[in-house]
Amino acid sequence: MLPPELTLVVAATRTMGIGLNGTLPWTGLRKEMAYFARVTKRLPSNAQPPAMNAVIMGRKTWDSIPPKFRPLKGRLNIVISRSHAEPPPPRGGDVDAETEAVRVGSLEQAVAYLKAGSAARTGKVFVIGGAQIYRAALELKEAKRVLLTRVMNDFECDTFFPLELSETEMEGGGGGGRWVKRSKKELDAWTGETVPEGIQEENETQYEFQMWERVD
Numbered sequence: 305m306l307p308p309e310l311t312l313v314v315a316a317t318r319t320m321g322i323g324l325n326g327t328l329p330w331t332g333l334r335k336e337m338a339y340f341a342r343v344t345k346r347l348p349s350n351a352q353p354p355a356m357n358a359v360i361m362g363r364k365t366w367d368s369i370p371p372k373f374r375p376l377k378g379r380l381n382i383v384i385s386r387s388h389a390e391p392p393p394p395r396g397g398d399v400d401a402e403t404e405a406v407r408v409g410s411l412e413q414a415v416a417y418l419k420a421g422s423a424a425r426t427g428k429v430f431v432i433g434g435a436q437i438y439r440a441a442l443e444l445k446e447a448k449r450v451l452l453t454r455v456m457n458d459f460e461c462d463t464f465f466p467l468e469l470s471e472t473e474m475e476g477g478g479g480g481g482r483w484v485k486r487s488k489k490e491l492d493a494w495t496g497e498t499v500p501e502g503i504q505e506e507n508e509t510q511y512e513f514q515m516w517e518r519v520d
C-alpha cells in the first residue's frame with residue numbers, strides 16, 4: 305500500500321481551542337458529533353465492506369471517549385501511547401477490530417501498520433486528535449486535509465489545534481505548507497455527503513463545516 309493520506313478531523317473555536325480538562329470544551333453538539341461519526345465511517349467510493357476507514361488517536365483522546373462508544377464502531381481504531389513501544393502484530397493477526405483497538409507507540413507506527421496491511425482493508429485514514437497527535441501529523445507530508453468544524457462561540461479551552469486556519473492570513477504554521485479553504489462542493493465530493501452549508505446552530509452554539517487542504 306502507498307503511504308496513506310491523512311485527514312485531520314477537528315472541531316475548534318476561533319482561537320483553535322479543542323479541549324478543556326481532558327474533554328471537549330462544549331456539550332450538546334449532537335449533530336456535529338453525528339457528522340463526525342458519519343464522515344469518519346463512510347467508505348470512499350473505491351472501497352467496500354469488509355474494508356473500514358481507520359481513526360488514529362492519542363491515548364488521552366481514547367480515554368476521553370465515553371466507554372460505551374469505544375472503540376468507535378465501524379472504524380479501525382488505532383491508539384498511540386508511548387508505553388506501547390513494541391510494534392503490533394501484522395494485520396490478520398490477533399487483533400479484533402470489532403472489540404478493541406490496535407495500540408502503537410507512535411504516529412509513524414500507526415502509518416506503518418496501515419501500510420503493511422492489504423490496501424483492500426483500509427479506506428480513508430483520519431487523525432482525530434488530540435493536540436499532540438495533530439502536531440505530529442502536521443509534520444508529515446501525508447497530512448493533506450483538515451475537516452474543520454469552526455465553532456463560533458468562545459469556550460474556555462486548555463488545549464489547542466496546532467495550526468492557524470484563518471480566512472485572511474493563509475500561511476499556516478505546524479509543519480509548513482500553505483493551507484487553503486475548499487468550497488462546499490469540494491467538501492461534499494470528498495466526504496460523499498451533502499454537508500449543511502453556512503452557520504449551523506445547536507444548543508446555542510454556532511458552527512460551520514469546512515474543509516482545508518495543503519497545497520505544495
Ligand code: FOL
Nearest residue numbers: 313314315337340341369370373376377432433453
Ligand atoms: N471532530 C469533530 N468535528 N467533532 C468532534 O467532536 C471531534 N471529537 C474528537 C475528534 N475530532 C472531532 C475527539 N473526541 C466521540 C467522543 C469524543 C471524541 C470523538 C468521538 C464519540 O463518542 N463518537 C461516537 C459518536 C457517538 C454519538 O453518536 O454521540 C462515534 O461513533 O463517532
